[in-house]
Amino acid sequence: MLRTLAWQSLRSRKKTVVLTFLSLLVSISVLIAVEHLRAEAKESFNRSISGTDLIVGAPSGDLNLLLYSIFRMGNPTNNIRFDSYEMLGKQKNVAWTIPISLGDSHRGYRVLGTSDSYFTHFRYGEKRSLTFSNGQQFNNLFEVVLGAEVATSLAYAIGDKIVISHGIGATSFKNHDNAPFVIVGILEPTGTPVDKTVHVSLEAIEAIHLPPSKLNSIVEQQRFDLLKPTAITAALVGLDNKFATFTLQRKLNNYNDDRLMAVLPGVAMMQLWQLMGNIENLLRVIAFLVLLSSLFGLTTMLIASMNERSIEIAVLRTLGASPITIFQLIVYEAILIAILAFLSACVLVSTSLMALSDWLASTYGLFLSANIFSQEVLILGAFIFLAVVLAAIAPAIEAYKKALQAQLS
C-alpha cells in the first residue's frame, strides 16, 4: 500500500517529478556510459595483443614501442637490423617471430610490412587468430591484405588497386605511384588496430622505396632476393617456454651487435593503462558531479513538495500512519524515481550503443558491446541507490517533523 501511495503521489506531481526523473536519467546515463566506456576501452586495449611474449624494437621506451608496434600510434625513433631479427628466430625457446615494418600509409591508414608468420602466429583477444572474410594472404610482391575497417570505410573489394604513400599522414605528397598493389585479402573484423592496417610483405616495403628504374629491373629479372630488407621497425616474439621470457629479455637488452630493447607486452600495457587512468578518473569525477547535482535536484523537489503535502501528511497521520511511515513514504518516492531513472538509463545507453556501434567503430575504432551489465555497473547501481536514499533523508526528516506537528481542519 505504501508503494502504491508513493507511486500515486509521484504521479500527482507529474511535472516536477518528470523533470527530476530526466535530470537523474541524464546523470545516471552519463555515469553508466563512462563506466562502460572505461571497461570496454580497457578490454579493447587488452585484446589488441595476445600470446606474444616479447616485443623487440630499437630502444625508445616500453610504452613507445608498444604504441607504434601494436597500436600503430606515434613514430618509431629507430629501426633494428634485419639480421638481428633473424638472430631472434634462432634463439633457444623462441617458437615464432613476426617482423613489423612501419613508415608508410594509405589514405591515413598505416601500412605494415610483415611476413607469412603474421597470419600464422599473430593472436588477439582470447588467443584468436586472424581470419579472412574474403580472399587470402599475399603471395606476390605487389599484393596487399586489408584490415576490415580499411576495406569498409574506403569501400575496397578484392582485385582493387591501391597506392601506398610515404609517411603516415592522410594526405601525402609522395605516393609510390610506380608500384600499385592489388587487394588479395580482407580480414574479418577483430576490434583491434589490425582492422585499421594495410598489410604488405617486407619485400614490398623495400620495393616501393626503390627508384623506378631499379624496381623495374628487379621485377623484369625476377630477382626478388635483392629485396631482402636491411632493417625492420620491430618484431613480435612467441616463446614455447614462458619461463624463458625474462632470460631472453635480459639477453636481448644486452645484445652487443645491435641496439635492441625487449619489452613484455603485459607490463607495457599496464603502463599504458596507468597513463589512461588519469583521464578515466577525470571522466568518473565529472560523471559523479553530474549525478550529485541531480541528487540535489531530487532533494530540492522533495523538500519543495512538503508544503503542498502538509494536508496529505496530516490525513495519513489521522488514519494511523506513524511519523516513521511518513519518513518511509518519502524515501520510497525517491527510490522509485531512482529505480525508474536507473532502468531507463540502462535501456538508453544500451540502445544508443546498439544504434551507434557501427559509427563508433568506423569513426573512432571503438568496438563497444551493447551489453552494459557488468559487475561495475551493478555496483554503480547499488551506489546510486544508496546515494538516493541519503539524498532523500533531508526531505524525509522534514516530512517526519510535519507529521509530528500535523493539524487538520
Added chain:
Amino acid sequence: MSIAKLQQADNQAIAVKLSDITYRYANTAPTLYCENWQVKTSERIFLHGDSGSGKSTILSLLSGITKPNSGSIDIGTSNLSKLSASQVDKFRACNIGIVFQQFNLIPYLSVIKNIELAVYFAKTSVNVRDSLAPMLDSVKLPTDILNKQVAQLSVGQKQRVAILRALINSPDLLLIDEPTSALDANARDGFMQMLMSMEQTRDTTMIFVSHDQSLRQYFTQHIAVSDICQWRTNSKESAC
C-alpha cells in the same frame, strides 16, 4: 479490552475521559486547561463553541495526534498518555474514526484506495469491498464510485466517502469536526439525517464539533467547549 466489549459488561461504561489536561502550542501562550470530562459509550455529544475556543484542539488531543503537556486521556480502557507514539498511532487507526471540515481525502487516490488506507494502517483483515457494500447503500453512493478519482467527486460525495473511511474499521469513537460548514441549509440537513441514520445501527460514541447551533437538534447532549476546557493566559508572560 475494546470499547465494544466493555459496553457488553456495562452499558454506561466510560468511552472518553479527560483528566487535568493542559496543552500549550510550543512557545506560545495561552494554555488550554481541561479539568475532568467524561463521555459514556454510545453517547452522541454536540460540542459547540466559537472559533478559537479550542474545539479542534480537543479533537486533536482525543485522537492522540496531539499530546497534552500534562494530564491523561482515556479512550475506553486505554490511557493514551501511557502508550508509546506508535501504539497511539495503531490505537487511533483501529479505534477512532475522524471526519474533518474539508473531508481531507487524498486527491490523487481513487475512492477505494482512500478507504483502503484506513484499513491498511489499522492492519485489520477487513474485506473493504464486502464491508462497503451495505454502507454504500446507507450513504446513497453507487458502487462504481469506488474506482473514481477523488478529484472527480462532488462536495457531497466527498463528504460521504469521508464518513465511509471513518467508519470502515468500525471504530468505537467517531470524531467529527465541522463537517457542514461548507454546505447550504438543505445539504446540511441531508447530511445530518444520513449521519444519524447510519449511527442508529451502530454503538459508536460520537463527538460532533460545530459552531453551528442549529445542529443541536440532532443530539441529546450539548456541551459548550468552555464548560470543559478554558484557555488561560500564562500570568508571568502577561506581566512581561
